[in-house]
Amino acid sequence: MxxxxxxxxxxxxxxxxxxxxxxxxxxxxxxxxxxxxxxxxxxxxxxxxxxxxxxxxxxxxxxxxxxxxxxxxxxxxxxxxxxxAAPAEHLVVGASALALGGGLAGALAAVRSRRPLVSPTVRVLERAEIAARVADGTLDLGLVDGVAAPTDPLPLPDVGPLSAVAVTQAPLAVLLPPGHPLEGRRGLRLADLADARWIDAPEAAMPLDRLRAASGSDGFRPSLRYEGTDVRGLIALALAGHGLALLPEPALDGVAAGVPVPRLVHRVELLHGGLTDGPAALLAAALTG
Missing domain, CATH: 1.10.10.10 (Winged helix-like DNA-binding domain superfamily/Winged helix DNA-binding domain)
Structure with a gap:
């Protein structure tokens, strides 16, 4: 064929x-x-x-x-x-919206201090696309995020021989609107929220299908769909009462208060298809070192 x-x-x-x-x-x-x-x-x-x-x-x-x-x-x-191929003086990194906070800005600065001619490009992409674009060489490196148990890697599609390395892990919290009956709790089990109204924000929060898988429930039905990547816009919708959202606690810092969810974390992983000496290897070392 x-x-x-x-x-x-x-x-x-x-x-x-x-x-x-x-x-x-x-x-x-x-x-x-x-x-x-x-x-x-x-x-x-x-x-x-x-x-x-x-x-x-x-x-x-x-x-x-x-x-x-x-x-x-x-x-x-x-x-x-x-x-x-010889290492090039360009660097293309893809990141999901919630993976951008995984130390990327500081790591890029470290690379440019050693290789001042490097011209980095950062692309915010959907989670599902990043692994494929690293595999086919469109991206030099990828940063993906998701919800997982503290010792578990993220599930990745089988798109080729990729390596995945943990970059950061952070607690997760449910964002509740002011006056919600569960506001102020010390912690909430995810399964107890399966029947609540949720915002379906596949790129700006933890995707609802992952919440179903993590909780073993078929609930988590959306009351509103948010197709953006602006986390602050999502937070505004949640605070206005349009539904709940599960976010990494650092994303809420100084903006809103959330209730922690135990036994689950927000995990950011670095994806690459093999590293030689060059800007991509330097960035990987800065992110994971």
Whole structure:
């Protein structure tokens, strides 16, 4: 199966448009149509319905395989390149919104004091994207965060041979609006809050699916969805009574008071695909040393 044809098919499926896929890939629309037709001929089955563009059952099944396959191929190329390429004077770091406070600012300053020509770029990305972008070489390093037991690593997707190193751990606290009946408690079990109203803020707080997994409950139903990464904006919504949110205690410092949640921590981990001498290795050492 030709990976170029597979990549074109994935682009069409993702955009739902031959024209948009052609724009992304730098092909003509005719070339995109020919690629998809050639893949359908190879597999002897239609993969896409036209006008409007939609996946057939076979196309949907292929897409489930195609995206992980293409990512692993990109990860393999990046892994080999890291072994043979000379360290560059650029540094691209991806971080989830709540991982930015894991000492990154100070670590970058330490790197630039030793390598003044380094030009760092920091990208705030969704948690689920960071591991994939480190694996395919788009990012030199990634910082991800999540909720975990104190001795447990974060669950990571299988996107390639990545190393994960703990950077920081902090207590977690439930943010309650003023006057809430549980305000002022010394601690709260997460499972006891399963039936409360929550704000679904997948990037600015602990995701609700992780709270369900950690508590063994199918509760934690959202009353409002917040799709931003501004933690202060989320805190304002919670304090106004729109729902609860689980946040690392340092994020609440000086802004609001929360009730601690025992036996769980907010964990930040550094992801990399292998380090040689260069800015990425210096930053990793500054973050974890």
């Amino acid at each position: 030709d990976t170029h044809l597979l990549r074109t098919f994935v682009a069409v499926a993702r955009h739902g448009s031959f024209t948009a896929a052609a724009t992304e890939l730098g092909y003509t629309q005719s070339a995109v149509s020919q690629h998809v037709a050639a893949l359908e001929t190879d597999l002897r089955t239609p993969l896409l319905r036209r006008r409007p563009v939609a996946l057939t059952d076979a196309g949907a099944r292929l897409l489930e395989h195609a995206e992980p396959l293409l990512l692993r191929l990109a990860a393999a190329r990046a892994d080999v390149t890291r072994l043979v």
